[in-house]
Amino acid sequence: MTFYLGIDAGGSNCRARLIDAGGTVIGTGAGGPANARIGLEALYARLRAVADQAVAEAGLSPAQMVMIRAGIGIAGISRPGVRAALTGFDFPFASVEYATDAFIANLGAHGGADGAILILGTGSVAHVRNGERDFTIGGYGFPISDEGSGAALGLSAMRHALRALDGRTEATPLSRAVTARFDHDTARAIAWMDQASPRDYGGFAPLVMDHAEANDAIARSIVEDAVQHIERFIEAIFEQGASRCALVGGLADRMQPWLRARTVARLSPVMGDPLDGALHLAGYRR
Numbered sequence: 001m002t003f004y005l006g007i008d009a010g011g012s013n014c015r016a017r018l019i020d021a022g023g024t025v026i027g028t029g030a031g032g033p034a035n036a037r038i039g040l041e042a043l044y045a046r047l048r049a050v051a052d053q054a055v056a057e058a059g060l061s062p063a064q065m066v067m068i069r070a071g072i073g074i075a076g077i078s079r080p081g082v083r084a085a086l087t088g089f090d091f092p093f094a095s096v097e098y099a100t101d102a103f104i105a106n107l108g109a110h111g112g113a114d115g116a117i118l119i120l121g122t123g124s125v126a127h128v129r130n131g132e133r134d135f136t137i138g139g140y141g142f143p144i145s146d147e148g149s150g151a152a153l154g155l156s157a158m159r160h161a162l163r164a165l166d167g168r169t170e171a172t173p174l175s176r177a178v179t180a181r182f183d184h185d186t187a188r189a190i191a192w193m194d195q196a197s198p199r200d201y202g203g204f205a206p207l208v209m210d211h212a213e214a215n216d217a218i219a220r221s222i223v224e225d226a227v228q229h230i231e232r233f234i235e236a237i238f239e240q241g242a243s244r245c246a247l248v249g250g251l252a253d254r255m256q257p258w259l260r261a262r263t264v265a266r267l268s269p270v271m272g273d274p275l276d277g278a279l280h281l282a283g284y285r286r
Contacts, residue, residue, distance in 0.1 A: 005054060005070040005093070006278030007047060009034035010101050012122065012199060014046050017275040018054040018068070023286060027060075029053030035101075036076030044089050047072065051091070068093040071281030073104030073274060097281050101274065102127035102136060108277030109246045109270045112285075116242035118233050121249035122202040124149040126233055130241045137236055142198040147229035150251050153208045154201030156222040162189060174211040174219040178204060209254045227258045234263055244268040 003026075007016045014034035018027035029050030034043055055065060070093045077083060077100050086098050106117045106127045116128040123146040125139025142151045161178035164171040165186050182188040192200075211219035237245050246268045247256060256264060 003068045004282045004284040006275045007072040008274040009074040011035040011075045016050040016054040027054035027058030036082045065092050069282045070096045071278040073101040075101040104277035105274040107280045108272035111271040112280045115244040116237045119249040120251040122150050128242050148226040150202030150205035151198040154204035157204045172218045174216045246270045
């Protein structure tokens with residue numbers, strides 16, 4: 001009997017899924033951030049913790065653990081020295097394959113076939129698999145990159161809100177909703193921005209989308225600007241030879257209605273999630 005373990009280790013959280021040879025889910029695990037930036041020791045501890053959760057839930061014995069084939073997608077794995085360091089991770093499994101989190105998301109979205117994804121979440125990045133080619137577009141980090149992402153929406157909302165407090169632009173329901181988080185106090189908003197992470201800015205994205213859908217003029221302009229970047233991302237993906245493209249990530253469903261009809265017509269449905277891709281990386285085939 002062979003078991004397959006998929007792990008999606010991202011900047012916000014880490015998830016694991018353990019299945020048997022027939023594809024039945026027998027165990028799961030979840031934890032906090034698990035990208036390469038947290039440090040290699042912390043990364044190993046987080047990966048081991050979610051794997052152990054899944055194994056415990058499945059009720060596997062130590063003898064059965066050596067029958068597990070694992071596939072792990074890790075955010076930040078492309079940083080210098082990380083891949084080499086991963087060879088020192090001591091997992092009690094039959095095999096372990098590593099890739100980026102974007103790679104497993106792409107595998108999952110297209111059922112293991114070639115294709116491309118545009119991830120729209122806290123950040124944004126495209127990943128393309130085309131024959132022997134495997135590469136990303138964008139994703140250089142906020143605020144330099146991550147166009148069309150939740151963090152970018154949040155940053156634009158903060159800029160507008162501060163201008164409205166100054167009287168340099170007209171206040172709107174969106175700006176008032178943003179500044180209300182800081183009691184409409186510019187100093188408090190600035191202090192928050194000094195410490196804010198991309199995830200913090202991304203927390204404003206649902207608010208921006210809600211007000212854009214309610215026809216707030218500034219919110220609409222912010223979303224429409226993001227859509228221009230997303231449209232260009234998709235064009236670049238196909239220009240690079242991708243056969244198909246899917247939108248994934250927490251912001252994908254809310255952004256898709258804002259895209260042009262001809263762009264939406266080029267998109268493919270998502271066939272699976274990143275954990276499906278991690279299981280495919282591990283060697284599981286339906």
